[in-house]
Amino acid sequence: MSEESAPFTYPEVGATRATFPPGYHRFAHRRPLGHGRDLFDRAATHILGFGIQKGSGVFERADTETAVAGTELTVRIGLGPIGIVAPCRVVYVLDEPDRRGFAYGTLPGHPEVGEELFAVEYDPTDDTVYGLVTAFSRPGTWYARLGGPVVRLIQRWFAHRYLNTLPTNN
Template sequence: MPSKPVADPFNYAEVGATSGEFPSGYHHFRLRRRIGAGRALFEEAGGAILGYRMQRGTGIFREASTPVAEAGTRLTVRLGVGPFGITAPCQVVYVLDEPNRRGFAYGTLPGHPERGEELFAVEFDPADESVYGVVAAFSRPGTWYTRLGGPVVRLIQHYIAGKYIDAIRPAQA
C-alpha cells in the first residue's frame, strides 16, 4: 500500500490516482520491462529509484528537497534540449514500500508543461524471482506548446520511459 498521498497545489485534481485506476480524460501510459532476477536486484533497484537514479540516468534531474523520495518532496526536472529546455516542478505524491513493489509517484505542479502523475517503480515476482522496472503515467497537455506537440510528446514520453528503466538495469544486463 502506498504512503498516504500529499495534498498540495498540484495542477491536476486526481492526486494519487497512479496507485489505482487511472482517471479518464488523460493519456494513459504504462511500460514494464524485465531488468533481471533476484531479491538482491529488487532491493538495489528499489533503493536506486528512491534516490532518483531513473531521473539522473536520463539527465533530466535537477534537484530535490530530500536525498531520497518521500511524500511531499519537491523536485525539478529539465525537459527539452539546450535553449528550448524548461525546468518543470514536481512533488512526490506517495512512496511505495511493499514486499514486492518499491518506488514513488510524483505529480506536476503549476509551471510544469503537463498535468498529471507518473509512477517509477520496481516489482519482484516471487514465482520466478524476476524483477521488473515500471513507469506508468496519466497526463494531458498543460500548455499550448505541449498541446501542439501532441503525438511527438507521446513518442518522447515512451522513449524517456525506456531510458528510466535502463538507468536501473544492472550493468551486465
C-alpha cells in the same frame, strides 16, 4: 512540503495507485531486469534516490536526497540554456515487500498535467524483477497541446530511457 506550496495541477492525486482517471493519455512500460532479491533492492535504492531522473539526464534538483511524500523536485528537458523546467512533487512512496518506488505529480509550471509512477516489482513465483514506469497526463500548456503526438512519443521515449538506467543482472 510547506504551507505555501503550490497545489497539484490535477484533482486525481494518487490515481497511479489504482485505476487511472478518464480524460488523460495513459501508458505503462514494464520490463524484466533480471532475477533475485538483491537486484530488487538495488533497483529500489536507485529509484528512490532519483536515480532514474539523474541517469536519464533530466534531474535538476530535489528537496530531499531520497523520495519522500511531499518532496518537491524539478526535472529539466533541453539542451544547454534552452530547456523546459518541470516542477513536481512526490505524491506517495511505495514500500511494499514486492513493490518499491514513488509517484510524482505535476505542479504549476509543468508543461503536462498528471502523475507518473517509477517502481520496481519482484515476482516471488519465479524470482523475476521488473522495472515499471506508468503515467497519466494531458497537455498543460499551449506548446504541449501544439506538440500533440510528438509529445506522446517523447514521453514514451523517456519512459524507456528511465528504465534503461535501472541495474540489471541479465
